[in-house]
Every structure is written in C-alpha cells, then in structure tokens.
Amino acid sequence: MSRLADLVWRFPSVVMAWRNLGRNRVRTALATLGIVIGVVAIASLGIAGVAIQQQATTNLGGLANEVTVRSGVDSDTDGVTDEQVDAIRSVVADAPVVPKRTNSTTLSSRDGEEAFVSVTGVTNADALYTVSTGDSPERLQSGALLTNETAQRLGVELGDPVTYDGRLYRVRGLVESGDGFGSGSELVIPIAALDEQEGYDSVTIVAANGDEAQETVSTLESRFNEGDEEKLSITNFASIQENVNSFFDTLNLALLGIGAISLVVASVAILNVMLMSTIERRGEIGVLRAVGIRRGEVLRMILAEAAFLGVIGGVVGAAASFGTGLIIFDLLADDYTLVFGWASLRYLGYGFGFAVTASVLSGLYPAWKAANDLPVEALRG
Amino acid sequence: MAQPMTVIALENAVKRYHTGGEVIEALAGVDFGAERGEMVTVIGPSGSGKSTMLNLVGLLDTPSEGVVRLDGRDVTDFSEDQLTEERRSEIGFVFQAFHLLPMLTAAENVELPSMWDTARDRSDRAADLLRRVGLGDRLDHTPDELSGGQKQRVAIARALINEPDILLADEPTGNLDRDTGRTILDELTRLKRDENVAIVAVTHDEQLVEYADREVRLVDGVLQ
Ligand SMILES: Nc1ncnc2c1ncn2[C@@H]1O[C@H](COP(=O)(O)OP(=O)(O)O)[C@@H](O)[C@H]1O
Ligand SMILES: [Mg+2]
Numbered sequence: 001m002s003r004l005a006d007l008v009w010r011f012p013s014v015v016m017a018w019r020n021l022g023r024n025r026v027r028t029a030l031a032t033l034g035i036v037i038g039v040v041a042i043a044s045l046g047i048a049g050v051a052i053q054q055q056a057t058t059n060l061g062g063l064a065n066e067v068t069v070r071s072g073v074d075s076d077t078d079g080v081t082d083e084q085v086d087a088i089r090s091v092v093a094d095a096p097v098v099p100k101r102t103n104s105t106t107l108s109s110r111d112g113e114e115a116f117v118s119v120t121g122v123t124n125a126d127a128l129y130t131v132s133t134g135d136s137p138e139r140l141q142s143g144a145l146l147t148n149e150t151a152q153r154l155g156v157e158l159g160d161p162v163t164y165d166g167r168l169y170r171v172r173g174l175v176e177s178g179d180g181f182g183s184g185s186e187l188v189i190p191i192a193a194l195d196e197q198e199g200y201d202s203v204t205i206v207a208a209n210g211d212e213a214q215e216t217v218s219t220l221e222s223r224f225n226e227g228d229e230e231k232l233s234i235t236n237f238a239s240i241q242e243n244v245n246s247f248f249d250t251l252n253l254a255l256l257g258i259g260a261i262s263l264v265v266a267s268v269a270i271l272n273v274m275l276m277s278t279i280e281r282r283g284e285i286g287v288l289r290a291v292g293i294r295r296g297e298v299l300r301m302i303l304a305e306a307a308f309l310g311v312i313g314g315v316v317g318a319a320a321s322f323g324t325g326l327i328i329f330d331l332l333a334d335d336y337t338l339v340f341g342w343a344s345l346r347y348l349g350y351g352f353g354f355a356v357t358a359s360v361l362s363g364l365y366p367a368w369k370a371a372n373d374l375p376v377e378a379l380r381g
Numbered sequence: 382m383a384q385p386m387t388v389i390a391l392e393n394a395v396k397r398y399h400t401g402g403e404v405i406e407a408l409a410g411v412d413f414g415a416e417r418g419e420m421v422t423v424i425g426p427s428g429s430g431k432s433t434m435l436n437l438v439g440l441l442d443t444p445s446e447g448v449v450r451l452d453g454r455d456v457t458d459f460s461e462d463q464l465t466e467e468r469r470s471e472i473g474f475v476f477q478a479f480h481l482l483p484m485l486t487a488a489e490n491v492e493l494p495s496m497w498d499t500a501r502d503r504s505d506r507a508a509d510l511l512r513r514v515g516l517g518d519r520l521d522h523t524p525d526e527l528s529g530g531q532k533q534r535v536a537i538a539r540a541l542i543n544e545p546d547i548l549l550a551d552e553p554t555g556n557l558d559r560d561t562g563r564t565i566l567d568e569l570t571r572l573k574r575d576e577n578v579a580i581v582a583v584t585h586d587e588q589l590v591e592y593a594d595r596e597v598r599l600v601d602g603v604l605q
Contacts, residue, residue: 006502009496010499011499012496012497013497019484020484022484023483023484283480284480287474287476287480287482288493289465290439290441290474291468291469291473291474291493291539291540292465292466292468292469292470292472292494293469293493293494293496293497294462294466294469294497295461295462295465297497374442374461379441379476
C-alpha cells in the first residue's frame with residue numbers, strides 16, 4: 001500500500017466515515033446543504049450587523065469630539081445668549097467655542113438650477129470645517145463655504161458669488177458633506193449675515209477627543225443645569241455612539257439567534273440522516289461488532305461521519321458567507337476589503353464552529369445507539 | 382503446559398428466549414466441544430437451535446444456563462466488552478450472506494477486524510491470505526466486482542486475519558452453487574490444517590458433511 005494510504009489508515013474511523021458518506025452522495029449532499037444554509041445564516045447576518053455598525057460609526061466618528069449646546073426647555077430666552085456663550089468660554093478654557101445661527105435657503109445657478117441648502121452662520125469656521133479646495137478662514141467675514149456636491153450641481157467655483165438674503169458672498173472654500181447627520185447641502189457664511197436672529201441656535205464646542213467632550217458635557221451640566229432643570233440642552237455624539245453601539249450589540253445578538261435557529265433545524269436534519277443511515281446499516285454494524293470491532297470504535301466511526309458533515313458544511317458555508325460578506329460590505333460601505341477585518345471574519349469562525357458542534361451533537365445519539373446494539377440482534381436484522 | 386485440545390466448549394448450555402409471554406427453549410442443555418485442526422458440522426432441521434448454538438460458541442451471545450469455555454477459561458460471565466476482545470483475537474466468522482463491506486476493497490475487507498489496531502500493519506498478511514485463497518489478483522477489487530465464491534473467499538480470509546483458534550461458519554455454502562461450494566470447502570479444509578483452527582460449520586448441505594471430521598445433529602435444542 002502507498003505511503004499516503006498507510007497514513008490515512010492511521011485514522012480508521014475517519015477513513016471508514018468518509019467511505020460511508022460516499023456511499024449515498026445525494027443524502028450526504030442534502031444533509032450538508034442544511035448545514036451550509038445554517039452557517040450562511042449565522043455568518044452573513046453577523047457580518048451584515050458588523051457592516052451596518054461600522055457604517056453608522058463612521059458616520060458618527062467625526063462628531064464624537066463635538067459638544068453641542070442649545071437652549072433648553074427651561075430657558076426663558078430664545079436661543080443661547082451672549083452671556084451664556086461667554087460663560088461657556090470661561091468654563092471650557094482653550095477648546096474652540098463656535099456659536100452658530102442657522103437657517104435655510106434656496107440657491108440658484110445662472111442657468112436656473114436650484115439647490116435647497118441649510119445655512120450656518122459662524123465666525124471661526126476653521127474650527128468646524130475642513131475644506132477640500134480653497135481655504136477655511138480663521139475669521140469668516142465676507143466669504144462663504146459651500147459643500148462640494150452643491151457647488152458641483154450649481155456649477156459654482158471658487159471665487160463665484162452666492163446670494164443669501166439679498167447679499168453676495170464669494171465662495172472661498174469647498175467642504176466635504178456627509179461628516180455627520182443631516183449635513184447634506186450646507187452654506188457657511190459669516191454670522192453677521194444672520195443678525196436679525198436673537199441669540200444663537202446652537203453653540204459647538206470642539207474638544208480634543210471624545211473623552212474630553214464627555215467631560216465638558218458634565219462640567220457644563222453642573223454649571224448651567226441645576227437638578228432636573230434644563231436651561232441648556234447639552235449633547236455629545238460620543239454618548240449617542242455608546243447608545244448606538246449597545247443597540248447594535250443587541251441587534252447582532254438577535255441576528256445570531258435567527259442564524260442559530262436555522263442551524264438547529266439543520267442539526268435535526270443531521271440527526272435524522274444519521275439515524276436513518278445507522279438503522280439501514282444495522283446488520284453491517286453487527287458484522288463489525290461480531291468480528292471484534294469495539295463499541296468505542298463504532299461510536300467514533302459514526303461520530304466522524306457526523307463531524308464530516310459538519311466540517312464540509314462549515315467550510316462550504318464559510319466560503320459562501322465570505323462571498324456574501326464581500327457583497328454586503330461593497331453595498332453598505334462601498335469597500336469590500338472591510339470584510340477582511342477580524343470583526344467580520346470571526347463570524348465565519350463562529351459559523352464553522354457552530355456547524356461542527358451541532359453536527360457532532362446530532363451524531364451522538366445515533367452513534368451511541370449503533371454502538372450499543374447487541375451484535376446478535378443486529379445480525380438477525 | 383500442553384495447550385488444551387478442546388479450544389471451545391459448551392457445558393450443559395441452555396438458551397431460552399422470552400417472546401410475548403412465551404418462553405422458547407432454543408437449546409435444552411447442550412454439551413459440545415471443538416478441537417484445533419478439526420472441522421465439525423452441526424446439522425439439523427430449521428429451528429432446531431443451530432444458529433443459537435453457534436452464537437454461544439462465537440461469544441456473540443451468552444447462555445441462560447450452563448458454561449462457555451474458551452481455551453479452558455470460563456468466559457460465561459464476561460461483559461460485552463470482554464467478549465468483544467475475545468472475538469477479536471480468537472474467533473473468525475463466515476456468514477452465509479458473506480457480509481463484506483461494499484465500500485472497502487477485498488484487501489481492506491480482510492483487514493477489517495484489525496483495522497483499528499493502528500500499531501500493527503496487517504496489510505501483508507491480508508494480501509498473503511487473499512493469495513492463498515486464489516485472489517492474489519483481486520486485492521483492490523470491491524465486493525460488487527467479485528463473484529459469490531470470490532466474496533466467500535474474501536470472507537474466509539477476513540475470518541483468519543487475526544490468527545484465531547476458531548472459525549465459525551453459518552451455512553457458508555448456502556448462497557453458492559455446488560461447484561463453487563466445493564472449492565470453498567477445499568479451501569476451508571486446507572486452511573484448517575495450515576492455520577490449525579477449529580472449524581464449526583452449521584449446514585443443511587450434505588456435501589459439507591463429507592468434508593467434516595465429525596458431525597453433530599441437533600433436534601429441538603438437544604444434541605443427538
Ligand atoms: N432472538 C430470538 N428471540 C426469540 N426467539 C428466537 C431468537 N433466536 C432464535 N429464536 C428461536 O429459537 C429457535 C432456534 O432458532 P435458531 O437457532 O435460529 O434455529 P436454526 O438456526 O437451527 O434454524 C427457533 O424457534 C427460533 O424461533
Ligand atoms: Mg439458522
């Protein structure tokens with residue numbers, strides 16, 4: 001016998017199991033298919049959860065270090081007052097504090113194209129906006145910033161004028177949109193342009209990082225809001241992100257649960273297939289026992305059959321889930337390479353592990369039953 | 382110490398089956414022994430207890446009363462696991478329906494009883510046994526590529542792989558035509574001498590009786 005054959009026969013249970021599965025390929029394939037579906041359900045749902053979560057986190061990411069202050073429900077002024085802004089400045093020390101006034105308007109191009117934009121009036125625009133072309137003035141006095149996309153649609157270029165409230169502003173810089181929620185089309189102009197409004201709609205404090213932002217939140221809370229009273233509403237996206245994260249953890253668990261149910265169904269199918277095939281082979285197993293094959297050896301052989309179904313189903317299922325993951329990430333994040341991250345790859349491992357475990361567990365009873373069948377009884381048929 | 386001539390013995394063996402409130406006494410006190418190098422046939426009408434007796438001799442079943450001795454040792458109260466070990470090393474089986482495993486080659490089928498002894502490679506002995514029963518050119522054939530007589534030769538080789546002291550055959554020629562049956566019996570006779578085994582064969586076939594050194598007749602669970 002060849003050396004390879006010698007080697008594989010060192011694991012007789014495995015070889016026998018493999019040959020036994022080869023005897024009824026259709027049945028083996030169908031049993032495996034059940035497992036494949038279970039694995040794909042677990043792994044793809046898990047990966048989809050990861051993709052959605054990563055996408056949401058990316059959207060929030062840029063805002064985690066910003067604290068937004070608005071007028072609270074218990075405030076007796078309309079908007080945040082100058083005094084409050086000064087008080088905030090004194091509390092946060094060196095973090096930029098940017099008071100904003102907001103409005104909206106419709107911009108139109110020379111050839112009649114229109115765009116609805118939100119208008120933000122600020123002074124120190126550079127603290128909040130990063131321009132992709134042009135420059136972001138430290139003090140915005142006469143110019144304007146416009147989101148890239150809007151500029152493109154309207155055919156507006158750097159230096160071109162835009163009109164707000166009857167006044168012209170030259171576009172000094174173009175900014176990326178999409179950095180945060182609700183920031184579609186935006187026109188940023190000097191705060192003086194919105195002077196008719198009392199107070200400020202909001203004040204943004206740009207902290208060094210998410211942790212400092214949260215510290216700022218609690219400092220401001222204790223400074224301005226006593227007890228349940230809310231003079232100022234103070235929010236930070238980091239805290240929102242925590243909520244979002246815990247929401248997605250729950251969602252992922254629910255998705256995994258759904259996947260696990262399909263694997264339970266698959267393992268019931270394996271149990272059925274294994275039980276049928278051991279009952280069919282009762283006489284044959286009786287012969288094995290008669291010629292001196294031990295109970296434990298029969299048990300291992302049949303468990304190996306079940307394990308094979310799990311391993312094959314697991315491998316095929318993991319491969320299919322990997323493909324599904326590529327598609328999911330390509331659709332949700334426009335970047336299929338993200339599937340190679342551990343966060344999503346581990347779901348392939350979970351799927352595979354579940355498949356093998358479920359199959360072996362399903363094989364236990366048929367294997368135990370076959371191994372303990374008395375050889376005389378089995379041979380009588 | 383000289384090895385005992387009688388390798389397997391039943392002493393006053395009784396076997397009762399309880400089926401649906403009824404008790405069937407398949408064996409009613411049988412004394413039987415077989416020696417190395419002899420072929421004994423057990424004949425008798427259907428239902429007389431031949432298979433039951435062979436199951437006791439083959440350690441596949443235990444008697445309701447009486448004693449089973451293997452090489453002089455009382456194995457009556459052995460557990461199923463102990464009996465499995467004894468069957469593995471001391472007893473070979475040949476069945477009427479051959480009972481080869483369809484997914485294994487002839488050589489692998491012969492090796493089957495020792496397959497899980499991974500420390501001991503029996504492939505040379507398997508090939509040798511197959512050559513001795515005239516199947517040297519069929520080692521890698523699967524059972525569905527073999528004739529009935531060839532299958533029974535593979536089964537005989539399988540029965541001998543672990544160098545047993547006893548070879549048990551239940552109607553070994555029952556599924557074969559007369560001429561093929563005769564070649565199988567020639568084979569058994571030769572191997573009986575070469576391997577010095579005790580052969581106990583159950584049969585209806587008078588042809589087989591001609592080959593036997595001794596014959597016992599079983600009627601209604603009693604040896605005549
Ligand atoms: N497992 C069993 N359960 C019940 N009755 C059995 C069983 N095995 C054999 N018998 C009965 O015992 C008797 C002897 O059977 P058996 O040894 O098979 O006879 P033979 O092989 O000589 O035809 C028969 O009456 C048979 O029905
Ligand atoms: Mg019979």
